[in-house]
Amino acid sequence: MWWILAILFIIILIIATNVRVVPQASAYVIERLGGYDSTWGVGVHFKIPFLDRVAKRVNLKEQVVDFPPQPVITKDNVTMQIDTVVFFQITDPKMYAYGVDNPIMAIEKLTATTLRNIIGDMELDQTLTSREIINTNMRSALDQATDPWGIKVNRVELKNIIPPEAIRNAMEKQMKAERERREAILRAEGEKKSTILVAEGQKESAILEAEAEKQAAILRAEAEKEKRIREAEGQAEAIRVVQMANAEGIKFLKEAGADDAVLTIKKLEAFEKAANGNATKIIVPSEIQGVAGLAKTVGEVLK
DSSP states (O other): OHHHHHHHHHHHHHHHHHEEEEOTTEEEEEEETTEEEEEEOSEEEEOOTTTEEEEEEEEOSOEEEEOOOEEEEOTTSOEEEEEEEEEEEESOHHHHHHSOSSHHHHHHHHHHHHHHHHHTTSOHHHHHHOHHHHHHHHHHHHHHHHGGGTEEEEEEEEEEEEOOHHHHHHHHHHHHHHHHHHHHHHHHHHHHHHHHHHHHHHHHHHHHHHHHHHHHHHHHHHHHHHHHHHHHHHHHHHHHHHHHHHHHHHHHHHHTTOOHHHHHHHHHHHHHHHHTSSOSOOOOOHHHHHTHHHHHHHHHHHO
């Protein structure tokens, strides 16, 4: 009875050791009797004991490889160190398993040779300012070369570009001189703008002062005009009052029955007041001359 249990145990052990569960983003390359048989995807699989074996477990995720710096020579004979970062993904597990031995080393060597070819056609200044162009050319060349290996190169990045120490010192001096030049330009532009602003401020101040003087002159002229108008109005009012007083006096004399002789005497009195002024020439009306003798006679009779 024990041998039956032993056989069952052996069968269960064989089944357990030949059941494989393929996880997500993975693939198993299966060989049967030494030759490629199939590629297992995600899920549970059973291999035939003693006939099938898992030849390679392939990771289907995007992978990143950081290669050490590689010496390259530019078109103008400058040697520099450049290290690259390659992002790739396995698209065909079978070709990846049988296409090339040690694919990572193959990608590294291919990256170094491709980088030397691209940098060899560029000068130093162009190399330092054309990272995007170099990345694009590298990715295109590597993707085309690794396609038979079941590998797709998604992206290539230049991590560091390290020129020789003498070149770095010269570049630092050049950058320092450029910064000093820009600083001098900015300082000169600032002084220029400051001078312009001061001049514009003085101009605005002069304009405002002239405008203020103009307004003050206008106000003074208007005040003087108003003063003269008021003086003239006062003089006119005084004359009107005097004339009204004279008219009232004459009216009173007429109402009192005064004759022409009395009126003539009043006229003479008014003429006498006029003669007391500063006039150098007096024109006497003819009607006053006619009655002058009469006034004199009346004066003598009264005496």
